Amino acid sequence: MTNSIGEIEDNDVLFIIGSNATEAHPIIGNKMKKAVQKGSKLIVIDPRKTELATMAKYHLRLKSGTDAALVNGLMHIIIEENWQDEDYINERCTGYESLKENVAKYTPEVVEEITGIGKDQLYKAAKLYANTKKAGIFYTLGITEHTTGTDNVMNLANLGMLTGHIGFENAGINPLRGQNNVQGACDMGALPNYFPGYKACDNKDNIEIFEKHWGVKLSDHLGLRIPEMLDGIVDGDVKAMYVMGEDPVLTDPDANHVRKAMSSLDLLIVQNIFLTETAKLAHVVLPATIYAEKDGTFTNTERRVQRVRKAVEPPKGVMLDWVMVAEIAKRLGYKGFDYTSAEDIFEEIRKTMSTYAGITYERIEKDGLQWGCPTLDSPGSKYLHSGEFTRGKGLMLPIEYLPPAELVDDEYPVLMNTGRILYHYNVSTRISETLDAISPVERVEIHPEDAKKYDLNKDSIVRVTSRRGSVTANIKITKRVQPGTIYMTFHFHESPVNELTNSAYDPVTKTAEYKVTAVKIAKEA
Amino acid sequence: MVSITLNGQKMEVSADKSILEISRENGIDVPTLCYNEKLKAFSGCRMCVVEIAGRKNLAASCSTKPLEGMVIQTHSDKVMKSRRDILDLLISNHPKDLFTQVKVGNNKFQEYAKEYEVLEGSYEGEKKNYEIDSANAAYYRDPNKCILCGQCVSVCDQIQISHTIDFLGKGFNTKVGTAFDLPISTDNCRLCGQCVSVCPTGSLIHKQLANIEPEKIKKVRTTCPFCGTGCNFDLNVVDDKVVGVTPIEDATVNGASLCVKGRYHSDMISSKQRLTTPLIKKDGVFVEATYDEAFDYIATKITEIKDKYGADSITGLSSARCTNEDNFIFQKLFRAGFGTNNVDHCART
Numbered sequence: 001m002t003n004s005i006g007e008i009e010d011n012d013v014l015f016i017i018g019s020n021a022t023e024a025h026p027i028i029g030n031k032m033k034k035a036v037q038k039g040s041k042l043i044v045i046d047p048r049k050t051e052l053a054t055m056a057k058y059h060l061r062l063k064s065g066t067d068a069a070l071v072n073g074l075m076h077i078i079i080e081e082n083w084q085d086e087d088y089i090n091e092r093c094t095g096y097e098s099l100k101e102n103v104a105k106y107t108p109e110v111v112e113e114i115t116g117i118g119k120d121q122l123y124k125a126a127k128l129y130a131n132t133k134k135a136g137i138f139y140t141l142g143i144t145e146h147t148t149g150t151d152n153v154m155n156l157a158n159l160g161m162l163t164g165h166i167g168f169e170n171a172g173i174n175p176l177r178g179q180n181n182v183q184g185a186c187d188m189g190a191l192p193n194y195f196p197g198y199k200a201c202d203n204k205d206n207i208e209i210f211e212k213h214w215g216v217k218l219s220d221h222l223g224l225r226i227p228e229m230l231d232g233i234v235d236g237d238v239k240a241m242y243v244m245g246e247d248p249v250l251t252d253p254d255a256n257h258v259r260k261a262m263s264s265l266d267l268l269i270v271q272n273i274f275l276t277e278t279a280k281l282a283h284v285v286l287p288a289t290i291y292a293e294k295d296g297t298f299t300n301t302e303r304r305v306q307r308v309r310k311a312v313e314p315p316k317g318v319m320l321d322w323v324m325v326a327e328i329a330k331r332l333g334y335k336g337f338d339y340t341s342a343e344d345i346f347e348e349i350r351k352t353m354s355t356y357a358g359i360t361y362e363r364i365e366k367d368g369l370q371w372g373c374p375t376l377d378s379p380g381s382k383y384l385h386s387g388e389f390t391r392g393k394g395l396m397l398p399i400e401y402l403p404p405a406e407l408v409d410d411e412y413p414v415l416m417n418t419g420r421i422l423y424h425y426n427v428s429t430r431i432s433e434t435l436d437a438i439s440p441v442e443r444v445e446i447h448p449e450d451a452k453k454y455d456l457n458k459d460s461i462v463r464v465t466s467r468r469g470s471v472t473a474n475i476k477i478t479k480r481v482q483p484g485t486i487y488m489t490f491h492f493h494e495s496p497v498n499e500l501t502n503s504a505y506d507p508v509t510k511t512a513e514y515k516v517t518a519v520k521i522a523k524e525a
Numbered sequence: 526m527v528s529i530t531l532n533g534q535k536m537e538v539s540a541d542k543s544i545l546e547i548s549r550e551n552g553i554d555v556p557t558l559c560y561n562e563k564l565k566a567f568s569g570c571r572m573c574v575v576e577i578a579g580r581k582n583l584a585a586s587c588s589t590k591p592l593e594g595m596v597i598q599t600h601s602d603k604v605m606k607s608r609r610d611i612l613d614l615l616i617s618n619h620p621k622d623l624f625t626q627v628k629v630g631n632n633k634f635q636e637y638a639k640e641y642e643v644l645e646g647s648y649e650g651e652k653k654n655y656e657i658d659s660a661n662a663a664y665y666r667d668p669n670k671c672i673l674c675g676q677c678v679s680v681c682d683q684i685q686i687s688h689t690i691d692f693l694g695k696g697f698n699t700k701v702g703t704a705f706d707l708p709i710s711t712d713n714c715r716l717c718g719q720c721v722s723v724c725p726t727g728s729l730i731h732k733q734l735a736n737i738e739p740e741k742i743k744k745v746r747t748t749c750p751f752c753g754t755g756c757n758f759d760l761n762v763v764d765d766k767v768v769g770v771t772p773i774e775d776a777t778v779n780g781a782s783l784c785v786k787g788r789y790h791s792d793m794i795s796s797k798q799r800l801t802t803p804l805i806k807k808d809g810v811f812v813e814a815t816y817d818e819a820f821d822y823i824a825t826k827i828t829e830i831k832d833k834y835g836a837d838s839i840t841g842l843s844s845a846r847c848t849n850e851d852n853f854i855f856q857k858l859f860r861a862g863f864g865t866n867n868v869d870h871c872a873r874t
Contacts (some may be wrong), residue, residue, distance in 0.1 A: 005778055026717065026784030027754045033686035057528030066783050155628065177753030179871075180851070182845035188852040189860075190843035190870045214861040219836065223859075223866030229840040238840050238867075239830045244855055246871055267826045274798050279677030283826070284819050285811065291750040292760055292767050292791070298748045300755025308848055311745035311760040312767055312794070313704035315801045319816060321851045325858050327816070331824040334862040337854070345850040367777045368755075397773065422715060425751040425786050432793040437662035437784065438716060454816065488700065 002172035002384040003136055004370065009035045011170045013128060013135035017045040017067065017156070018515075020141020022052055025140075025176045025301075032138075037425055041132075044124045045070065046142065047417065048445075048487060058125045063481065064417055065146055065516045066115040069401035071113030072128040075103040083130035085164030091262070092389065093161045095396035102398030104437045129310045130163045134170035141178060141419065145514040147405045149506040157467070161408045162190040166394070167385040169280060177301035179426075184299030187356070187371070188349065192223030197353035215337055215350055224250065225510040227503060233261040240267040244321065245288065247276040250427045250493060253501035253512040254468050263498040271324060274431065277493065288321050289314045295342040297364070299371070303381070305359050306368035404516035405504035412466065412518035417486045418501060420517075424491035443476035443494035445487035446521075451477045455523055463524040464488070466517050469499030472524045486521065490514075530596040544586035545573050548599055553598050556608065558636050558725050559674035562588045563780070564683055567675045571611050572637065574600045575640050583607055609641050617646025623822045624756060633725040634672060653699065660708035663716045663732060663789050668700045670728035677701060677729060678721035684782060689714045716785040722772055733769040733792060734761065745775060750846065754778060754788055767794045827863070836864040843870040 008014070008031040029052065035269050036055050043382050044056040045067070048285035053059040058413060058489045062070050077234040079082055079100055089096050108119035128134050137160055139516070143152045154176075159168040160173050178427045189196035199206040207218050224232055226248065232238035241262070252258045262268060269283040299305045314320070322345060329337040339345050343361050349358050351411030358380075372379040384390065408415050420426075423439035430436045442461055458463060458473055463472050464486070473488065473495040482486050500519060505512045527540045531551065538547045543566070558570035566588045574583035578596035583604060588818075598604060616623065616638060623635060624644065655668035656686045673692070678701060681689050690710075695701045700737065703713045721729040744759040756779035761769045768790050772781040801818035804811040814822075830838055843855045852870070859868040 025752050026786075027756055027779045027782050029791055030685060030782060034684075037683075037686060046547055056594070179753055179845035180748070180750050180755070181847065181849065182753060182870075184849040185845045185847070185870050188843075188849050190852045190868055192866050192869050195860070196856070201860075210860070214857065216861045217864070218860055219864055219866050221866065223837075223868060224840060226842065226869050229869070232840070237579060237834075237838060239834050239838040240840065242825060242839075242841040244842065244851070245840045245847045248842065248871070253872060259775075265828055267823075269823055273800060274796075280799075282804075283806050284822055285804040286639070286816075286819060287802060290794050291848075292745075292747065292794050294848065298750075299849060300748075301753035302755070302778075304755055304778065305849070306748040306755055306757065309744075309745050309747045310763050311743075311747065312765050315799055317816075321847060322854045323855045324816075324820075325851070327820050328823055328827075329858050329862045331708050331820050332827060332862060334858070336857070336861060339854070342848065343852040345854055349849060349853050355601045361825065423711065423785055425790075429751075429786060429790055429793065430788045431796050431798055432791040434662050434792055437791070438711060438785065441847060450730075456532045463638045473563075521789065 001164060001174040001176070003170065003171045003174055004302045004382050005031065007136070007383070008032060009038060011035055011134050011136050013043065013132040013136060014040060015043045015045075015129050015137045016052055017137065017139045018137050018144075019140035019176055020046070020048070020050045020052070020177060020419065021138070021140070022050065022141075024178065024420045026174060026422060032239060035054070041128060043129060047482060047485065048069055050229045050306060056276060058121055060117050060121055060125060062115040063515075064415055064485065065144060066401065066405035067152045068148055068155050069111055069114040070122075071116060071123050071278070072106035072399065072401065073108060073115070073117075074129070075099070075159055076106045076111070076305055076367055077108065078121055078130045078162060078452050079103065080128070083127070088164030089162065092167075093394040093396055096399050099162070099396040101157055104272075106401075111252050121525050123469045128494075129159075131170075135163070135165050136171050136174055138174045138176060142153050142504075142515060144509070144511055146511075146516065147506050147513045148402050149511045150508040150520050151399045151402070154397050157394070158399065160362045161396055162392045166387070167383070167387065169383055172383055172385070173203075180300070180409065181298040183301060183303060184297065184305070186462050187353070187492050196349065197355060210352070212289055218477075227505055227510045227512070230258060230261045232449070233265060238264065240269075241265055242269040242271070242433070244271045244280060244325075246493065247272070247427055248279040249276045249281070250496060250498060252403045252503075253498055253514060254503035255498040256469055257503060271321065274428070276427075286324055287315070287316055287318045288324075294320055294387070297346060303365055303370045305356065305370040305371060307361065307364055328350070340436070378500040405513050406467075406502050408518045412520050413484070414519050414521055416464065416500065416517040416519045417481075417485060417515050418490055418497055419487065421489050421491065426490065427491060427493065430491065430493070442473040442489060442492040442497075444473045445478050445481045445483050446475050446476050447479060447483045447485070449483045450486075451475070454521055460523055461525040464519050465522075466500040466502075467503070468517045469500055471495045471497065486519070526594075527591050527593045529591045531777060532597070532599055535672065538591055540590060540592075541766075542590070542593055544575060544584070544589050544597060547591065548575075548586060551604055552600050553585055556633075556640075557587060558633060558672060559676060561676050561679070561723060564676065564679040566860070567679060569670070570674050572608055574607050575599045576604050576686070587621075587793035593697065605641070608637075609643050611639055611646055612641055612643040616643060617650070618648065619672075620669050631722075631725060632727045636726070651697070653700075658708045661710055661714070661716060663733070663785065664709075665717060665730040665732060666723050667728050667730070667873060668702070670726050671701055672726055672728075673701070674724040674725060675763055676725065680719045680723050685717055685719050687717075688757055691721065710755065716789075717783060717786070718788045719782060722781060731769060731788075733789065737761070737768050738762060742768070744771070751786050751790070756783060758783055758787060767791045830854055839863050839865055840867040841869075843868060
């Protein structure tokens with residue numbers, strides 16, 4: 001997030017695209033609802049009628065995967081009506097001419113054809129967003145989990161820059177990060193292309209810096225991303241995998257492919273708190289500790305580094321995660337793994353990353369601090385890109401609309417979208433007896449018209465089949481989804497939706513298109 | 526600013542604050558059952574009444590602002606009698622187990638009854654007799670213990686903005702309930718439990734904490750392990766076991782708010798399904814091993830593979846669920862140890 005969660009309530013406009021915050025980020029969702037109570041207006045762009053959509057001034061119920069065309073359409077209108085912020089563009093951005101040329105093609109007629117959103121709604125939304133100063137963009141995986149995810153994000157940045165809406169309080173671009181520490185894991189360099197602190201790991205200077213930090217020679221080429229690792233296993237180039245705290249068999253797309261790949265490794269190490277689907281395939285399983293048993297830090301979606309504290313002892317004999325990693329390193333004779341505590345590791349993090357340099361356990365005892373926080377007296381950064389973008393001039397890049405990788409056809413006529421529901425979090429909360437009792441089974445959201453068409457009632461079981469797999473589940477008949485579309489979650493191992501999803505991915509981030517899968521449905525019982 | 530005399534003390538105070546706020550700022554413990562500083566004043570319980578010189582009736586301090594020259598008594602005989610009368614009326618219409626049930630959450634009603642020495646109700650008459658709603662897995666709702674303070678209704682409206690519950694009926698038959706008075710379920714409620722947190726009487730009870738004596742609980746502040754919002758809360762620990770979650774009033778990100786997952790997930794921490802010993806697969810079957818055996822196995826295999834196929838044949842998945850420290854050391858193992866950049870995590874799911 002370039003802004004902070006605390007700013008949300010005072011936004012005049014919240015432009016929410018591909019984000020079902022009241023379920024996936026409930027407390028942020030509450031703040032958005034509070035904002036509405038206080039008089040701010042919502043523009044919600046979502047194929048589903050989410051709770052926020054019902055409170056929106058404008059709900060643009062676009063066809064799944066057509067976000068780029070819609071945003072281009074908004075920018076087309078903004079430029080046509082001269083609502084862009086010329087001063088901001090001249091002073092802080094570059095690439096405006098080529099952006100302008102590109103969006104010229106996206107007339108309301110063209111956009112309506114692609115997205116299903118009419119000119120009137122598009123015009124009203126563009127007018128409201130462009131002409132409100134305190135207008136922030138909020139997006140989640142509805143934007144990124146497409147083969148065009150990177151393009152979608154860049155296009156939202158284009159929209160923000162065009163209207164001068166980035167770099168201020170209450171106006172910015174705010175991805176709501178899905179997992180407790182996805183921000184931190186990225187910050188720490190758990191990425192194949194970056195050292196800690198987003199330092200490209202194929203850059204000579206960066207390599208030198210980290211070689212100095214760690215006192216060893218480092219690889220000078222980029223590593224593999226998850227889908228490339230899986231392809232690498234199939235091709236025979238990848239022989240070993242060490243999985244800490246993930247269950248890719250349940251969470252990665254095209255599960256049957258993942259399972260097959262993981263089964264053919266020479267060495268699969270899985271470190272987890274439960275015997276997950278992935279762990280079942282492992283050669284070695286290391287029992288791990290849960291957050292309540294460890295000290296450490298998480299970094300939330302607004303870049304706030306906060307403490308995690310040990311409340312209870314781990315199960316008898318179970319080692320802390322960092323201790324296991326350090327032990328393996330030591331057995332292999334590697335130097336630099338003699339840490340004495342989590343805080344000891346954090347001290348090294350501070351030394352290797354300027355954005356974290358000013359953060360200490362002592363300083364975040366109570367409230368946490370938002371990076372960038374370069375010095376011990378820095379108060380942290382409430383919002384980013386004030387005055388100037390981190391990279392200097394904000395780069396506007398023309399983005400073309402590309403359709404999703406898989407489209408519905410005669411054989412697979414239904415479009416399936418996937419995501420979370422309020423009562424669960426990914427694949428682990430089913431372990432909680434309370435949460436499992438609250439929400440025990442998958443319920444595929446299906447429109448009443450389709451329910452009628454496929455002869456389904458509220459107690460029916462439906463079979464959902466894609467080109468890659470087939471699962472069954474209970475249903476929920478609801479107008480939240482549009483006719484011809486269904487919505488499933490990935491919380492329930494009994495209905496493993498990722499056996500259906502497509503592993504086609506974004507060329508830059510290798511993010512899979514979880515949001516668009518062509519399926520067929522039939523009554524099972 | 527106006528000058529007032531509060532319990533004999535002359536002071537200059539802001540004319541915009543309520544007498545309750547001013548009293549509490551000056552360390553005077555004025556009791557309240559319906560007041561919550563995060564919510565609009567409801568002025569329903571009358572426990573906060575004070576005596577203002579020259580006025581015939583006692584004033585609810587939560588909704589009365591000071592005027593120039595006011596002389597206010599927060600604990601005069603008249604005030605104390607009035608508070609005891611209110612407690613007497615409430616207790617007379619309350620189940621008998623007020624003092625035998627374990628104090629749940631912030632049961633201020635029980636505390637005040639003891640403090641004001643009103644241990645029994647003196648009024649005979651009809652008592653409420655509602656069914657307890659325990660249909661959902663998260664909390665009980667016992668309308669018989671409800672004193673209609675309205676905090677649950679307000680928190681649902683003003684903080685959670687769900688409007689799940691409201692006052693139903695009139696007069697003696699007033700109660701708090703859902704539309705059509707249906708039991709609480711996922712059909713009508715987000716089960717966030719905010720109402721449970723603010724209930725001052727034990728009418729709303731967190732099932733996981735229902736039978737835990739508050740004195741035994743050790744609270745440990747931490748950060749929620751689910752979505753990226755980063756809510757803080759207290760893990761409630763008894764005998765080295767996490768028994769539940771309660772909110773922290775002043776958490777930076779979430780205030781006292783929590784969602785259903787944050788509030789009720791903690792039974793998974795001590796799940797019987799937890800792995801407790803390393804496993805090594807032999808002939809397709811997992812065999813229990815020591816950490817020593819597991820690490821040796823890993824070290825030997827990694828060395829073999831690295832020698833034969835090179836460092837880039839080794840890959841690692843770190844995790845967006847793990848701490849910064851765990852992620853940092855994991856990527857360091859791959860980069861500085863194995864010598865490859867093949868480390869990723871599910872940042873994009």
